Amino acid sequence: MTGAPVSDWTTDYDIFDPDYVVDPTPVWDDLRSTCPIAHTDRWGGSWLPTTYADVSAIAHDVEHFSSREITVVPPPEDDIGPGGLAIPVPPIDCDPPVHTWARRVLLPWFSHRRVDEYEPITRDLCNRLIDGFIESGHADAAADYAQQIPARVIALTLGVPGDMADTFTGWVRDVLEFAHDEQRRNAGRDAIALYLMEKMEERRDEPGDDLISVLLHTEVEGEPIPDIHVLGTAALTLIAGVDTTWSGIGSAMWHLATHDDDRRRLVAEPELMPTAIEELLRAYSPVTMARIVTDDITVDGCPMKAGDRVLMNFPAANRDPAAFDLPDEVHLDRAVNRHLAFGVGIHRCAGSNLARMELTVAVQEWLRRIPEFRLADGALVTWAGGQVRGPRTLPVVFP
C-alpha cells in the first residue's frame, strides 16, 4: 500500500511521505516517546526503530539480523541482471563468514593512506567547480557542487574516467533514489553491471592500479575471487560512494546557508572543522540501511518474525535525546558525539574515511572562497529520501 496519507505513524509510516522526506525529525520525536519501534505494511512492510540504543543493538546482533537484503524497499522478486546473473554487492549484503574476507579485501582501498592521496585532487576539483559559478553570484549548491564531487573521486578508485561522472550519478540515482520504480531501478542496475563487466574484461589481461584490477588478481585462501564477487564489490563501490556523500555534502551546505552564526563561526574558527564535520554528519545523517530478521525475536516489546525487514534508522538514532544533549541543535564543537552516520558494528561504512575527507574538503574550499552565502530569495529546496536523504536542489546566492 502506498500513496494514501499517513493516519497513524506508529502502524502505517511511509518513508516516502513528502513532508517526512523534507523533515522527518518531528515524526521520530513522536515515535520515540510513544512507540520507539514503529511498523508499516507499506513498501513490502518493515519495522522502524528510532532510539540510539535499539539501532545500535540491532546493528551489533548479526546473528538475528542478517544483511542479506539492505535496501529499504525490497528488491523485485526476479532480480536478475545482464547475462542472467543475480548480482550481489559484497560485503554490504553479506553476513560472516563471507563478510569477513570480502570486507578485508576492500578496506585498504579506503585507508587513511589512500584517502590522503585523493585529498589534493579533491581540493582541486572543488575549486574548479567553484570557478565555474563564483562570478555569477549564484549556484545550486546541491546540483552544481555537492553532486559533482563524489562520482569523480570514486572514479579514481575504480580507475575509470572522471568524465563518466554524470553518467554514474544517473545510474546510481536510478538504483537508489528511484528504487521504488522497478523499471528505472533495473535499468540502472543493468547499466552499472554492463559497464563494470566491460572494465573487468579490459583489466583481466592488462591490470592497472585500481580496485577492479587488484580484486581480479587477488586470491583468498588460494582461490581467485569469483568474477561475480569482483563485479559486485565494484558496483557497491560505485553505488555507495556517490549518492551518500553527495547528500552529506548537500546537507552541510544547506545548514551553512541557513545558519549564519554557524557559518561565520566556522569561517572564523577553522580549527573547529573536525568536530563540526562530525556534528553535521550526526545532525543530517543521509543513510538508512535494512536488515532481515533471521529468527523470531522480540526487540523493545516488538515481536519481529523471521523474514521481517528492519530499517536501520541511523538518522533518528542520531537525534535521540538519550544519547545526545539537545539533539536537534547543531553544536559545531559538540564534544560527546558517538554518532552512527556511518553505521556501527561489523558493517561500518567501508568508505567512511573517503566520505569524511570529501565532506571536509568541500566545506573548507567553499567557505574559503565563498564565506558569505544564503538561500536564494524564494528558493525551492527539494529533498530526496528513503535509502539516502539529502537536498537535490539548493539554490544559493553570494552577491
Next chain:
Amino acid sequence: MKVTVDPDKCQGHNRCYALAPELFDVDDYGYASAKGDGTVPPELADKARLAAANCPELAITIDET
C-alpha cells in the same frame, strides 16, 4: 593519563584518528591502536577525552591516573 583501544570492539570508524591523530594510529584496514604505550601528554588530555567520547563502539578506555 593513558589511552587504550580494545581491538575486539574497534570497527575501524577512525573517529579517534580524525580527532586526535597525535594519540592514535590506524592500520590499512582502519583498525586503531594507541600510539606508543598510550601515555597521553598533559596538553593532549582533552583530545584523548574527545576521542573516547566520539567512539561509537565504546572501544577507547582512558586511565586518568
